[in-house]
Amino acid sequence: MTDPHPDPDDDQLERSIRQIGADLASAFPSSARHPLRSLDARAMDFASADQELKAALFRFVDVTPACRSLDDLARHLREFLREVPEAPPPLAAAMRIADVKAARPAVGAAAAAGVRHMAHRFIIGETPASALGVLSDLWHHGVASSVDLLGEATVTQPEADRYAARCDEALRELARAEAGWPSRDVLERDSIGAIPRTNVSVKISALTPLLRPDAPELGRRDAAERLRPLLRRADALGAHIHIDMESLDSREAVFDLVLDVFSEEEFARGPSAGMVLQAYLRDSPEQLERILAWAAESGRTPPLSVRLVKGAYWDHELVQATQHGWPAPVFEVKAECDRNFEALTRRLLEARPAVRIAVASHNLRSVAHAIAYNRMIGGEDRDLELQVLRGLGDQLQDALASRGFRVRTYCPVGDLVAGMAYLVRRLLENTSNESFLHEQARGTSLDVLLAAP
Amino acid sequence: MSTLPAFANEPVLELRRAPVRAQLQDAMDALSPKLPLRVPVMIGSGERTGAELLSTDPGEPGRVVAVSTRATEDDVAAAVQEAERGLRTWRALPAAKRASALIRAAAWLRERRLEVAALEVRECAKPWPEADGDVCEAIDFLEYYARSAIELDAGPDLLQVPGERNDMHYAPRGVAAVISPWNFPLAIPCGMTSAALVTGNAVVLKPAEQSPGCAHVLVRALRAGGVPASAISLVAGEGDVGAALVAHPSVHTIAFTGSLPVGLEITAAAGTVAPGQNHIKRVVSELGGKNCVIVDSDADLDDAVPAIVSSAFVYAGQKCSAAARVLVHDAIADQLIERVAGAARVLVVGQADELATDVPPVIERSAQERVNRYAALAREQGRIVARVEAVPDRGWFCPPTVAIELPRDSPVLNEEIFGPLLAIDRVRDVEDACDIVDGLPYALTGGLFARDPATVRYVRQRTPVGNLYVNRGITGAMVGRQPFGGNRLSGTGSKAGGPDYLRQFVEPHVVTENTMRHGLVV
Numbered sequence: 001m002t003d004p005h006p007d008p009d010d011d012q013l014e015r016s017i018r019q020i021g022a023d024l025a026s027a028f029p030s031s032a033r034h035p036l037r038s039l040d041a042r043a044m045d046f047a048s049a050d051q052e053l054k055a056a057l058f059r060f061v062d063v064t065p066a067c068r069s070l071d072d073l074a075r076h077l078r079e080f081l082r083e084v085p086e087a088p089p090p091l092a093a094a095m096r097i098a099d100v101k102a103a104r105p106a107v108g109a110a111a112a113a114g115v116r117h118m119a120h121r122f123i124i125g126e127t128p129a130s131a132l133g134v135l136s137d138l139w140h141h142g143v144a145s146s147v148d149l150l151g152e153a154t155v156t157q158p159e160a161d162r163y164a165a166r167c168d169e170a171l172r173e174l175a176r177a178e179a180g181w182p183s184r185d186v187l188e189r190d191s192i193g194a195i196p197r198t199n200v201s202v203k204i205s206a207l208t209p210l211l212r213p214d215a216p217e218l219g220r221r222d223a224a225e226r227l228r229p230l231l232r233r234a235d236a237l238g239a240h241i242h243i244d245m246e247s248l249d250s251r252e253a254v255f256d257l258v259l260d261v262f263s264e265e266e267f268a269r270g271p272s273a274g275m276v277l278q279a280y281l282r283d284s285p286e287q288l289e290r291i292l293a294w295a296a297e298s299g300r301t302p303p304l305s306v307r308l309v310k311g312a313y314w315d316h317e318l319v320q321a322t323q324h325g326w327p328a329p330v331f332e333v334k335a336e337c338d339r340n341f342e343a344l345t346r347r348l349l350e351a352r353p354a355v356r357i358a359v360a361s362h363n364l365r366s367v368a369h370a371i372a373y374n375r376m377i378g379g380e381d382r383d384l385e386l387q388v389l390r391g392l393g394d395q396l397q398d399a400l401a402s403r404g405f406r407v408r409t410y411c412p413v414g415d416l417v418a419g420m421a422y423l424v425r426r427l428l429e430n431t432s433n434e435s436f437l438h439e440q441a442r443g444t445s446l447d448v449l450l451a452a453p
Numbered sequence: 454m455s456t457l458p459a460f461a462n463e464p465v466l467e468l469r470r471a472p473v474r475a476q477l478q479d480a481m482d483a484l485s486p487k488l489p490l491r492v493p494v495m496i497g498s499g500e501r502t503g504a505e506l507l508s509t510d511p512g513e514p515g516r517v518v519a520v521s522t523r524a525t526e527d528d529v530a531a532a533v534q535e536a537e538r539g540l541r542t543w544r545a546l547p548a549a550k551r552a553s554a555l556i557r558a559a560a561w562l563r564e565r566r567l568e569v570a571a572l573e574v575r576e577c578a579k580p581w582p583e584a585d586g587d588v589c590e591a592i593d594f595l596e597y598y599a600r601s602a603i604e605l606d607a608g609p610d611l612l613q614v615p616g617e618r619n620d621m622h623y624a625p626r627g628v629a630a631v632i633s634p635w636n637f638p639l640a641i642p643c644g645m646t647s648a649a650l651v652t653g654n655a656v657v658l659k660p661a662e663q664s665p666g667c668a669h670v671l672v673r674a675l676r677a678g679g680v681p682a683s684a685i686s687l688v689a690g691e692g693d694v695g696a697a698l699v700a701h702p703s704v705h706t707i708a709f710t711g712s713l714p715v716g717l718e719i720t721a722a723a724g725t726v727a728p729g730q731n732h733i734k735r736v737v738s739e740l741g742g743k744n745c746v747i748v749d750s751d752a753d754l755d756d757a758v759p760a761i762v763s764s765a766f767v768y769a770g771q772k773c774s775a776a777a778r779v780l781v782h783d784a785i786a787d788q789l790i791e792r793v794a795g796a797a798r799v800l801v802v803g804q805a806d807e808l809a810t811d812v813p814p815v816i817e818r819s820a821q822e823r824v825n826r827y828a829a830l831a832r833e834q835g836r837i838v839a840r841v842e843a844v845p846d847r848g849w850f851c852p853p854t855v856a857i858e859l860p861r862d863s864p865v866l867n868e869e870i871f872g873p874l875l876a877i878d879r880v881r882d883v884e885d886a887c888d889i890v891d892g893l894p895y896a897l898t899g900g901l902f903a904r905d906p907a908t909v910r911y912v913r914q915r916t917p918v919g920n921l922y923v924n925r926g927i928t929g930a931m932v933g934r935q936p937f938g939g940n941r942l943s944g945t946g947s948k949a950g951g952p953d954y955l956r957q958f959v960e961p962h963v964v965t966e967n968t969m970r971h972g973l974v975v
Contacts, residue, residue, distance in 0.1 A: 063904045066751045068784060076751065079906045153755035155762075156795025209799050213469035214582055215809040218801065249469055325464030421755070 013372055014452060021368035021450040027399035053088070054431060056080040062424050064115045065417040070108030074098045077111050116416065122391035122426050123150065123419045124411045128170040131413045132177050139178075139197075142401040143409055144187045146199040146242055146387070147174060150414030150422050154206045163206040164226040168233055170413070174198045175237040186406050190382045192353050193302060196272050198239035201410065202230065204254045205246055216253035223253070224261055231261070234271035242305070245276035247313040247320075248329050255287065259294050262304060274305030274358070277348075279341040280314055280330040288344055295354040305356035307387060308344055310337060310363075312425050338366065338453030345370045352383060358408065360387035362396055363436040365450050371405070381405060392426060392437060457556070460597050462931050463563070463589040468582055474808060477581055480567035481574070481806060488575065492521035492669040494528050495687040497535040501528070506689055508663055511578040511814040512804045512848040518576040519666030524688035529657070529697040532686040536628040536655035537703055539683025544625045544653035548606035551651050551680075552599035558647070558678030559595035562588060562639075562670075569639065569670055576666045577638050578805040578813040578848075583768050586929070590640035591671070593932035594950065595647050601955050602651040616969035623959035625653030626735065627705030630698040632659045632719070634711045635816055636771050638667035644949050645708040645737075646671065646685065652958045654706065655684040659698055661711075663816055665689035695719075702727035706958055710739040710773075713869070713895075713942055737957045739773065739944045741869040742897030744927060746776050747886040747912065750784040752902035753924075758792045760926040764900065765875040766800055766853050767928065769815050774898040774920065774928040774937070778866060779877040780886035786879045790857055793877065794839035797855045802844045812841070812873050814849040821849040824872030827865055828854050831874065835859035838877075867893065883908055887915045897939030900927040917941060919948070 060080045067073040078098040081091055097103045125131030128147060135145050147170055154160045178197040188195050204219075205211050207226045211219030234241045243258050245251065258275045261267060277288055288306075295304055311317075317330045331337040341361070348357040349370070359370040367386055374384045381404065388397045390411045400407040412422055429435055439449060467473050489507075493500040506523045510516040524532075543551070562569060566588045573584035611619040629649035633642035642660055649656050660668030665687075672687045688694055692715075699707055699722045709719050716738045723734040746764065748757055764776035781789045803810035815821050828851070831837060835858040844850035853873040859866050865876050880886040883903065890899060899918035903909055909923055919939040920930060930937035936951020938944050947957050968975050 059904065062753075063751055066753065066904070068750055072751070075907070076905050083906060153759070155755075155758050155792055157799060158795060159792075209796065210801075212809065214474070215807075216469075218809045252469065252471060324467070325462055326467050 016372035017368045024399045027402045028395045052084045056084050070105040073108035074104035126415045128173045145411050146201045148201040148412045150418040196240040201242045203244045213249040220253045220257045240272040242274040276307045278311035280311035280337050307358040309360045335453040358385040362393045463592040466585045480571045484571040489517040490519040490666045492665045494522045494524045496532045498682040521665040521689040524690040524694045526697045532657045533701045533703050540655040543684040554679035555595040555599040558674040559592045561674045561677045574805045580805045587640045591643035594644040597932045598651050618966045620964045629654040629656045629706040630704045632695045632709045635661035635663035638664035649958045657686045659695045662691045702730035706735045708737045713741045716740040743895045744898045745778045746900035748781040749903035750782040751904045757902040762796045764926040770873045780880045797839040800853045824851040827870045831856035831865045834863050894942045896941040897943035898927045
């Protein structure tokens with residue numbers, strides 16, 4: 001974009017973004033292989049290029065935990081690949097082998113191992129206890145974490161109770177273990193005050209079976225009943241609770257729930273808590289204004305932390321809107337979304353200290369922009385948190401940590417069955433031709449990667 | 454003739470947005486002072502009022518929604534005679550003219566869609582999203598059949614050789630009797646009526662006695678759109694009115710949607726040729742179902758459970774397409790039963806005008822009694838794993854119920870219940886499930902949750918059902934996307950909202966002209 005009369009501030013900001021971006025890029029661990037390369041199923045490479053193959057492989061990954069035997073698994077693989085018009089040679093070979101009954105268990109075992117390997121890049125353990133090793137390693141490398149408990153969809157009350165119990169257990173176990181970690185000032189303090197080590201992300205849709213897009217009050221009330229005890233627990237342990245955001249169908253319920261519950265007298269002073277703003281939604285600027293107006297009015301301390309993300313349900317939102325004849329709720333052009341992300345970043349940074357801000361992006365430009373703008377308006381680096389996803393943002397995480405930024409890695413915990421929906425969304429992101437990671441892997445030049453959207 | 458833009462479904466309300474939801478109360482407030490509606494017998498431009506037929510709110514039976522005049526046998530005779538008269542001018546209009554009347558009727562409904570939906574909420578206890586969907590579907594039928602009629606009117610291309618000119622075109626069959634149900638109180642009568650009209654037939658509409666108010670709206674829409682009064686008459690009443698209409702020797706086509714027993718009576722009655730009747734009546738029928746959802750061992754229960762529960766219980770199971778029976782693979786049956794039962798237990802039973810309501814009342818006392826009888830039988834012959842007993846005490850509410858372990862010959866597993874009662878059955882495998890589906894007299898809709906493409910191919914090829922839904926809920930067919938209708942005893946295989954539907958209201962004519970005269974091709 002060329003502007004005939006560039007604003008000197010803009011000019012300065014752009015220079016600063018390039019500088020910070022280049023510095024971060026130089027800090028990327030050179031030995032680390034890119035996630036695309038390291039997904040040892042070479043299939044992922046093919047998948048990025050071939051939509052039909054991608055669909056076949058994702059359907060296979062998705063069904064893996066539901067298969068009853070290795071034979072069953074191999075049959076599924078063969079049937080999915082059969083629908084790909086021209087399978088690349090290695091896969092064609094696999095299909096031929098899978099046709100031989102005696103060889104099927106071997107194919108099944110290899111495929112299952114591949115899927116498990118993939119899953120382990122993104123999911124750090126089956127239980128909070130088994131995840132402690134990874135979390136502690138991260139901490140020792142200067143990286144904070146937020147634990148997300150993966151689960152099957154909640155459709156019954158006992159399922160909601162079980163999820164709440166798992167969250168409670170995670171809070172207690174993590175707090176106990178993390179108390180023994182060495183102190184890390186950059187991860188534990190900003191200019192407002194202390195930042196909890198223990199950080200758990202919670203999904204409202206898992207806390208109630210009553211979430212209905214047409215009647216958000218019902219699910220909101222039911223989820224609040226289970227959320228309050230978790231908030232009390234977090235407050236007692238000095239832990240942080242972050243309320244995740246999912247698809248637009250539940251947005252209103254989640255949004256209202258967060259603002260209502262944190263307005264309650266009991267939670268006016270704690271625990272440390274946060275919510276999510278999805279920049280791909282066209283109405284996200286209005287949503288942010290609502291959060292800021294609430295923050296100004298409530299004066300809650302510690303201030304609500306706002307995690308700014310692009311949003312992970314882009315395809316879902318577009319398909320759903322198209323099927324119903326509704327206007328697309330999300331930006332359909334990537335550059336528009338990126339520009340909105342930056343506008344929301346600036347608005348959030350300017351709104352401090354009424355809110356805390358966490359910029360969660362793997363886009364080097366978006367991250368560099370947040371850092372540069374924060375500095376430009378006189379903010380301290382420690383007042384901007386940066387967040388990445390385990391398995392996708394590992395390099396960026398290391399680069400940010402090495403430059404002394406507070407970076408927090410979102411770490412899903414759960415078994416393979418529960419994790420499949422999450423895994424497929426991450427793989428989609430990883431193989432999307434428009435994704436920053438994909439661009440980066442293709443060797444797009446740093447200048448292009450850091451250019452204004 | 455201006456060409457119409459390509460067909461697109463009327464978007465349903467985006468009720469997940471608060472400002473959209475807020476409009477609903479306004480619409481109800483606007484409707485309330487107009488109740489009860491007055492529905493006369495409408496024959497041509499004449500209106501007659503007389504002995505009353507009351508339609509009431511199933512959730513508040515003391516509330517009268519419409520006061521209709523009961524049609525008599527004389528009314529039926531007069532209406533058919535008027536239709537014969539109206540037919541002459543209506544059928545002579547170009548197809549495009551008739552189509553544009555439908556398009557204008559659609560616009561008339563679109564302008565009033567919230568108020569019409571509010572009427573459905575009251576008269577039939579259709580919850581808001583369902584009522585809105587029904588109005589949209591009615592609009593879709595008008596828009597879709599308008600376009601289909603223009604296409605059909607062009608006629609097919611025939612083989613032409615020198616010396617002759619061959620032409621095939623479709624002419625209206627004559628007077629159509631439309632006998633419609635209450636469960637889609639606007640869309641179904643609208644689909645049948647508009648299909649008959651747009652192809653040049655004249656219609657006498659006999660709506661269900663539970664929903665004449667909604668049918669009245671339809672007739673007003675069509676007339677406002679430009680369908681002449683003589684081409685569409687309204688005779689509200691009960692079974693006797695329908696029977697008189699079916700028996701009338703001047704009726705050519707009978708379009709019926711309703712239960713199997715009534716459908717068979719109509720078919721039998723229509724087969725009798727009265728003295729002086731020079732045609733064979735055609736019956737287009739959409740009847741019952743006993744719709745099964747097959748769940749294979751590789752199904753994703755996170756998807757299957759909510760889809761099954763909503764297919765079974767939305768609108769209290771009173772859709773022809775609703776899920777009545779689940780056939781689940783043994784390997785995951787325990788899990789599925791536990792989750793479906795748990796999901797059924799949190800269903801909210803309540804009034805149709807509340808958005809939080811999952812399960813509204815059933816249509817009338819006799820329906821409530823019927824569903825309760827089957828539920829008692831299910832308890833006796835099998836085991837109840839979920840039953841929501843907390844239901845309002847006024848109104849025709851039935852507790853949503855999930856039953857298992859029923860003997861395979863149980864009436865609960867084999868008869869159409871048309872209420873919020875779901876039975877779950879274990880099967881050895883998908884083949885076993887297909888055998889069960891094959892053994893049922895009905896073949897309307899079916900569902901399959903499976904992820905192996907080979908399984909999907911197998912079921913597709915074996916199933917007799919008219920509409921098979923794979924890895925999704927089994928209700929909510931959309932005009933132009935899921936042409937809808939059943940096979941076997943579920944109906945005559947007509948597909949409402951599909952490319953073949955209009956052909957049932959026309960008869961083909963072929964004209965061959967010799968174009969050679971003394972060796973000269975003219």
